[in-house]
Amino acid sequence: xxxxxxxxxxxxxxxxxxxxxxxxxxxxxxxxxxxxxxxxxxxxxxxxxxxxxxxxxxxxxxxxxxxxxxxxxxxxxxxxxxxxxxxxxxxxxxxxxxxxxxxxxxxxxxxxxxxxxxxxxxxxxxxxxxxxxxxxxxxxxxxxxxxxxxxxxxxxxxxxxxxxxxxxxxxxxxxxxxxxxxxxxxxxxxxxxxxxxxxxxxxxxxxxxxxxx
Numbered sequence: 001x002x003x004x005x006x007x008x009x010x011x012x013x014x015x016x017x018x019x020x021x022x023x024x025x026x027x028x029x030x031x032x033x034x035x036x037x038x039x040x041x042x043x044x045x046x047x048x049x050x051x052x053x054x055x056x057x058x059x060x061x062x063x064x065x066x067x068x069x070x071x072x073x074x075x076x077x078x079x080x081x082x083x084x085x086x087x088x089x090x091x092x093x094x095x096x097x098x099x100x101x102x103x104x105x106x107x108x109x110x111x112x113x114x115x116x117x118x119x120x121x122x123x124x125x126x127x128x129x130x131x132x133x134x135x136x137x138x139x140x141x142x143x144x145x146x147x148x149x150x151x152x153x154x155x156x157x158x159x160x161x162x163x164x165x166x167x168x169x170x171x172x173x174x175x176x177x178x179x180x181x182x183x184x185x186x187x188x189x190x191x192x193x194x195x196x197x198x199x200x201x202x203x204x205x206x207x208x209x210x211x212x213x
Contacts, residue, residue: 038065039092049083056094059102064091072114084114097131 033045036054041064043054051068055061070086088111091104109122144150144161151158 059094060100062102085112087111
């Protein structure tokens with residue numbers, strides 16, 4: 001199952017990674033075919049060196065088939081000369097969940113070796129799916145147990161859940177604490193600078209008196 005890299009043309013330099021969402025989001029793809037029929041569904045085929053995806057038009061471009069590739073390099077190991085299908089994903093029994101959301105009831109994953117032989121087949125069946133079912137207004141009020149340490153990387157805070165009446169109060173208190181620390185630091189810095197300046201002036205006066213004598 002080896003494929004010549006020139007089959008779809010060589011993509012521009014800098015294409016890397018096999019995450020489908022990231023690749024599509026960042027436009028790191030090439031359109032290989034505008035119309036290909038896959039499982040009786042018309043698709044647009046996109047991809048790069050690392051993957052090929054068949055996006056079904058009737059399912060709002062859901063990737064109903066995907067191929068991921070590994071590479072065979074030349075003797076120097078510096079340049080890939082061939083690639084082979086490493087994984088294949090097939091989505092079947094597609095259902096409409098509203099608002100442009102299409103999801104499969106079945107996903108078939110097939111893994112291959114470099115000779116095209118099937119190594120493993122995994123089938124996933126979804127029997128119960130809920131999409132945007134909604135949550136209660138107080139869902140996050142008791143999201144963490146009391147006194148659990150929370151590391152908030154967005155606000156750059158570490159605190160115990162439940163110690164404060166609200167996260168807003170905590171943010172205000174932290175901001176106040178940071179301002180207080182800044183002014184304390186500024187006062188110490190200015191005071192230290194004045195002390196150094198005093199000793200410098202005293203030393204200069206001493207040198208002047210010594211020179212005059």
